[in-house]
Amino acid sequence: MSNDPLAEATRALRETETASDFEARATRTRVMTGLHQTRVRRRTRLAFLLPVAASLVAVSAWGAVSGQGRRALDKLERLVGITVSATAPSRAKGTPRRPATPPAVTSNSPEQALLPPSYQAEAAEATPIAARAASSARVTASASSSASRADRADPTLSLYRAAHTAHFVDRDPTRAVAAWDAYLSAAPNGEFAPEARYNRALSLVRLGRSNEARSALMPFANGAYGGYRKAEASALLERLEP
Amino acid sequence: MTILGLTMVTQQTLADDAVLADELVLRLQRADPSAVAEVYDAHHAAVRAFAKRLLGDAASAEDLVHEVFVSLPQAVRKFRGDAALRTFLISIAVNHARHHVRAAQRRRRALSAYGDTKSHDSTDPEREARRRELAESLSRALDTLPIDQRVAFVLCEVEERSSREAAEIVGAPEATLRTRLFHAKKKLRLALQTEGLG
Numbered sequence: 001m002s003n004d005p006l007a008e009a010t011r012a013l014r015e016t017e018t019a020s021d022f023e024a025r026a027t028r029t030r031v032m033t034g035l036h037q038t039r040v041r042r043r044t045r046l047a048f049l050l051p052v053a054a055s056l057v058a059v060s061a062w063g064a065v066s067g068q069g070r071r072a073l074d075k076l077e078r079l080v081g082i083t084v085s086a087t088a089p090s091r092a093k094g095t096p097r098r099p100a101t102p103p104a105v106t107s108n109s110p111e112q113a114l115l116p117p118s119y120q121a122e123a124a125e126a127t128p129i130a131a132r133a134a135s136s137a138r139v140t141a142s143a144s145s146s147a148s149r150a151d152r153a154d155p156t157l158s159l160y161r162a163a164h165t166a167h168f169v170d171r172d173p174t175r176a177v178a179a180w181d182a183y184l185s186a187a188p189n190g191e192f193a194p195e196a197r198y199n200r201a202l203s204l205v206r207l208g209r210s211n212e213a214r215s216a217l218m219p220f221a222n223g224a225y226g227g228y229r230k231a232e233a234s235a236l237l238e239r240l241e242p
Numbered sequence: 243m244t245i246l247g248l249t250m251v252t253q254q255t256l257a258d259d260a261v262l263a264d265e266l267v268l269r270l271q272r273a274d275p276s277a278v279a280e281v282y283d284a285h286h287a288a289v290r291a292f293a294k295r296l297l298g299d300a301a302s303a304e305d306l307v308h309e310v311f312v313s314l315p316q317a318v319r320k321f322r323g324d325a326a327l328r329t330f331l332i333s334i335a336v337n338h339a340r341h342h343v344r345a346a347q348r349r350r351r352a353l354s355a356y357g358d359t360k361s362h363d364s365t366d367p368e369r370e371a372r373r374r375e376l377a378e379s380l381s382r383a384l385d386t387l388p389i390d391q392r393v394a395f396v397l398c399e400v401e402e403r404s405s406r407e408a409a410e411i412v413g414a415p416e417a418t419l420r421t422r423l424f425h426a427k428k429k430l431r432l433a434l435q436t437e438g439l440g
Contacts, residue, residue, distance in 0.1 A: 005431075005439040006380075009439065010399050010400055013298075013377040014402075031278065034308065036275065
């Protein structure tokens with residue numbers, strides 16, 4: 001026997017018998033079961049998440065390409081009441097942010113139909129954005145009464161709506177130019193002035209008043225409104241080159 | 243000529259072993275169950291012995307062994323191959339041991355309170371009883387140590403590993419490990435004296 005109790009105890013601990021073969025096999029089974037469960041969990045997670053992620057990507061891509069995404073978002077906003085609840089109180093306070101009920105723009109935009117073939121590509125690109133501007137101004141049918149309240153609060157909105165109707169619904173560029181001019185003279189710095197100016201420029205293009213159209217599009221192409229319609233205006237200006 | 247031939251055969255064997263080890267590690271990284279089973283069969287005894295000596299409790303040791311091998315596919319991603327796989331497994335056990343030490347202490351206290359009635363076949367029952375008593379005293383004394391000192395003592399003194407290998411396992415400098423060992427031994431001697439073994 002050693003004189004050092006620590007050395008003796010250490011030796012005793014070293015010689016301690018380890019588990020029996022049965023315990024070792026039982027732990028092995030536990031390990032393999034644990035691994036299997038981990039794999040199953042991972043597979044289940046992947047099987048659930050991958051299709052969801054793939055669908056999300058596909059739907060987002062389709063929505064972005066077709067412009068349906070924006071419309072779906074608008075529908076969703078209306079469904080959950082974000083648009084109505086966000087605009088109604090502001091109208092009540094007499095500070096409307098959007099014209100109340102401009103007519104909806106269909107995906108087959110009148111802009112595209114009215115433009116000469118050489119401009120149809122640009123108009124096709126511009127249409128979703130125009131639709132976005134218009135659809136963002138849309139509210140549900142139940143909001144029509146609040147629209148008249150909004151018009152009373154801000155008379156320029158009725159001018160905007162009239163111009164919008166002439167441009168997008170009646171597809172009458174002559175009347176549209178006059179209506180956009182009326183709106184812009186009433187609200188030269190109005191919230192929708194940039195949209196009105198761009199739509200006016202488009203109407204001028206349709207009427208073949210190229211010089212006026214060029215001067216109307218120039219500020220957009222030069223970035224006077226930031227990135228808003230910059231690319232479309234540049235493309236149209238290139239086509240309008242004599 | 244014969245020596246040269248032997249050297250070449252040995253080198254070829256070592257190269258084959260390295261390739262096999264690499265393949266095994268790759269399979270482990272893919273969480274291949276057969277690879278884990280292979281590693282378990284080869285190394286479970288060493289891991290279990292270490293766990294039992296460190297924790298001083300068979301049930302907790304089994305839990306630790308289980309945790310080591312279940313976490314192996316995840317942990318092996320950090321394996322660079324600069325140490326033996328067995329050393330790496332022990333280092334995983336060290337990292338997971340912290341959670342099991344308290345459980346082992348509680349279980350050991352409960353067993354000593356109610357009396358461990360497990361019988362042990364031995365040719366010399368008296369000697370076996372004395373050995374068990376000493377081992378249990380040391381396990382109790384180990385409970386008084388911080389986990390780092392406890393690991394250092396088990397690796398260097400109980401498992402008789404070199405300080406270099408132990409340092410590799412715990413991921414600390416050798417000097418640090420030797421300091422931990424010094425303090426561990428000092429405290430253990432005191433604890434054993436308190437138990438009447440000094």
